[in-house]
Amino acid sequence: MFNLQNYIGGELRAARSGEYLHNYEPATGAVYSRIPASGPADINDAVEAARAAFPGWAGMAARDRGAHMLRVAELVRQNLDRLAEAESRDNGKPVWLAREVDIPRASENFRFFGTAAEHFSSEAHQMADGSINYTLRRPVGIVGCISPWNLPLYLFTWKIAPALATGNCVVAKPSEITPTTAFLFSELCREAGLPPGVLNIVHGDGAGAGSAIVSHPEIKAISFTGGTATGKHIASTAAPMFKKLSLELGGKNATMVFADCDFERTVKETVRASFANQGEICLCGSRILVEESIYERYRDAFVAEVQKLTVGDPKEPTSRQGALVSEAHMQKVLDYIALAREEGGTILTGGKRVYPGGRCENGWFVAPTVIEGLGPRCRTNQEEIFGPVVTLQSFKNDDEAVANANSTQYGLAFSMWTESVHRAHGLARRLDCGIVWINTWLQRDLRTPFGGMKNSGVGREGGWEAMRFFTEAQNVCVGA
Ligand code: NAD
Numbered sequence: 228m229f230n231l232q233n234y235i236g237g238e239l240r241a242a243r244s245g246e247y248l249h250n251y252e253p254a255t256g257a258v259y260s261r262i263p264a265s266g267p268a269d270i271n272d273a274v275e276a277a278r279a280a281f282p283g284w285a286g287m288a289a290r291d292r293g294a295h296m297l298r299v300a301e302l303v304r305q306n307l308d309r310l311a312e313a314e315s316r317d318n319g320k321p322v323w324l325a326r327e328v329d330i331p332r333a334s335e336n337f338r339f340f341g342t343a344a345e346h347f348s349s350e351a352h353q354m355a356d357g358s359i360n361y362t363l364r365r366p367v368g369i370v371g372c373i374s375p376w377n378l379p380l381y382l383f384t385w386k387i388a389p390a391l392a393t394g395n396c397v398v399a400k401p402s403e404i405t406p407t408t409a410f411l412f413s414e415l416c417r418e419a420g421l422p423p424g425v426l427n428i429v430h431g432d433g434a435g436a437g438s439a440i441v442s443h444p445e446i447k448a449i450s451f452t453g454g455t456a457t458g459k460h461i462a463s464t465a466a467p468m469f470k471k472l473s474l475e476l477g478g479k480n481a482t483m484v485f486a487d488c489d490f491e492r493t494v495k496e497t498v499r500a501s502f503a504n505q506g507e508i509c510l511c512g513s514r515i516l517v518e519e520s521i522y523e524r525y526r527d528a529f530v531a532e533v534q535k536l537t538v539g540d541p542k543e544p545t546s547r548q549g550a551l552v553s554e555a556h557m558q559k560v561l562d563y564i565a566l567a568r569e570e571g572g573t574i575l576t577g578g579k580r581v582y583p584g585g586r587c588e589n590g591w592f593v594a595p596t597v598i599e600g601l602g603p604r605c606r607t608n609q610e611e612i613f614g615p616v617v618t619l620q621s622f623k624n625d626d627e628a629v630a631n632a633n634s635t636q637y638g639l640a641f642s643m644w645t646e647s648v649h650r651a652h653g654l655a656r657r658l659d660c661g662i663v664w665i666n667t668w669l670q671r672d673l674r675t676p677f678g679g680m681k682n683s684g685v686g687r688e689g690g691w692e693a694m695r696f697f698t699e700a701q702n703v704c705v706g707a
Contacts, residue, residue: 231262231406233269233430234413236276237423243268248403248432253319253550254541256589262406265431270398270439273427274446277369277396280424285366285394289344296341296391298419303334303384306415310408314379315541317405319550319591320504322542333380333408339673340388340693347393347694357707364698366394367471370448371440373461376402376552377507377613383409386450387426389693395448396425398440402453403432404553433457441465448697451475452509455611455637455682462685473686473696475509475678477611478639480660481632482512482668485645486521489666493644494528500642500668502536502595505548506615510640510662510669514608515619516628522621526599529619530575533595539583550590551614557591560614564596567607572598572618603631611637625654633659638680642668661687 230247232239242263250260263269284292303310310333311325320329349362372386383401390397401409413428429436441449441464448471451461455476465472482497500512517525541549551557557580564578577596582588595615601607608618622628632641640662643651648665655663661679664670671677677689686696 228258229260231260231410231430232413233263233265233273234410234416234426234428235269235273236279236427237417237421239413239417242266242431243272250317250406251553252316253552254316254587254590256554256591259316260407262403262410262430265429265436267439269429269431270436270443273398273429274369274443276424276427277398278445280422281368281396283422284391284396284425287394289347289392292392292394293341293344295419295421296337296344296388299416299421300334300337300341302415302419303330303337303412306411307331307334310380310411313407313411314405315549317407318376318379319541319552321546321549323544324504324549329378329381333384333412335673336381336384336388340392343389343690343694344392347691349700354707358705360702360704363701363703364393364695365701367448367697367699368395369446370395370397370450370697371443371446372397372399373437373440373449373451373453374399374401375453376404377504377509379405380408380412382452383412385688386452389688390450390697391426393694393697395697396427398427398429398443398446400429400431400436400440403430406430438464442468444468447471449473450688450696458684471696473678473688474684475688476682476684477613477637478509478679478683479514479609479611479635479637480510480512480639481641482515483628483632483641483643483654484515484517484521484525485643485647485650486518487646487650488644489646490521490525490528494525494532496668497642497644498529498532498536501617502533502548502615503669505551505593506595506617507552507613508669509613512642512668513612513617514631515617516622516631517619518628519621519623522619526575526619530597533597534576536595538581538592538594540585540587548592548595548615550587550592552591554591556614557593560593560612560616563607563610563612563614563616564598567598567601567616567618570601570605570607572601572607574598575619577615603634609635625650629654629657636682639683640664640679
């Protein structure tokens with residue numbers, strides 16, 4: 228048992244209250260560390276530290292800010308194994324996945340935005356009489372970054388890096404369910420010599436620490452990733468305070484499989500798109516829509532492939548699926564499987580909790596689950612489950628596929644599998660979602676706009692979009 232600490236003004240310290248929350252290991256169901264239960268007093272301390280650091284950080288040459296960030300990126304890379312093991316222990320995901328995806332990406336986020344700092348530029352508009360307008364991009368000031376538990380360090384750094392690159396000082400809160408890599412990251416920031424107060428990491432839950440960030444009058448922008456209901460709550464506090472808001476919320480993504488797809492590859496890749504990270508990625512496809520003429524063939528091949536996914540100890544390289552993040556989340560997923568049965572669905576594989584035995588006897592594991600026989604309007608096909616559960620539906624033609632894909636309140640990321648580029652190109656712009664993948668999934672270029680339409684969010688992250696979000700545009704007009 229060990230205690231994590233807040234990182235405020237360059238120092239590591241406990242919450243002012245001296246209180247702690249339990250942190251669990253999903254693979255065993257046991258408590259293994261404690262995190263500071265921070266509240267408004269700790270957020271005030273973090274804001275004070277950020278205020279003191281702001282003039283120096285904002286006034287620093289972009290190149291020097293970038294150099295600080297590159298040092299952090301390098302230390303994350305050097306600590307790959309330690310961070311991957313911590314991420315796996317906290318979240319339940321397999322260590323190999325954290326090593327291949329989460330931690331390299333966290334390092335890459337800091338490298339990418341560290342170099343972007345130097346290349347960021349703004350526009351100029353010349354008028355007919357020779358007058359010129361130029362746009363200044365000033366840092367917003369002190370900004371808040373709040374992140375979820377599914378890709379802990381990956382999404383935490385995805386927000387913090389562009390905020391720092393543009394000269395802001397940050398008060399950040401990781402999910403209380405997966406706090407450990409954020410704590411290890413704060414130690415690495417100290418080692419990298421990041422100036423005190425530039426980044427402050429405050430631990431705690433949403434009601435205690437999160438809402439204190441959102442309602443603090445000196446925090447001028449909030450970048451949030453998490454559930455749609457939480458996003459709505461945050462917006463109701465932040466919008467009347469006229470804060471800038473970037474909200475990356477839930478999804479209910481469609482995977483569209485056409486008869487002319489590259490069949491073997493599609494089966495393999497759509498299994499990954501369904502169950503990577505136990506289905507706990509906002510971009511996972513949870514509704515698979517299959518063209519009628521290949522429905523049975525695809526279904527049988529898909530189920531056979533899913534049955535090969537070994538569920539087990541996240542430490543084992545042979546485990547393709549680890550544990551779900553919490554007991555409450557596992558119960559939510561099992562409740563949705565029960566609902567699917569009530570709604571008339573047939574469970575083709577999975578549908579139950581798994582007990583891998585040994586040290587994982589009491590862990591929170593669920594078998595990858597495939598369901599058929601449900602129409603687009605039922606709750607199972609409308610609500611976000613965010614676990615290892617997918618449904619299969621068939622469609623007759625492109626119009627029906629598009630209508631079904633667009634039929635939920637969400638619009639985050641859809642994938643299409645077809646060898647007809649012409650068809651895919653025509654369909655992409657009819658889909659109401661922020662990201663369309665054609666014959667690929669989760670292929671990320673950090674320069675591209677990232678985010679969702681409808682109830683999947685407001686604003687976009689990534690590349691210049693993120694850099695612009697964290698700046699205030701000021702137009703200066705010089706008369707002729
Ligand atoms: P969540 O909304 O419960 O929590 C997210 C973060 O918000 C946590 O740090 C939490 O402590 C904090 N929080 C909770 N209540 C708060 C409040 N009132 N004020 C301020 N902060 C508060 O989400 P979660 O369960 O951690 O994550 C799962 C959700 O995140 C899913 O819906 C998933 O789709 C979504 N998600 C979206 C994206 C995306 O890019 N669109 C990426 C990953 C996850």
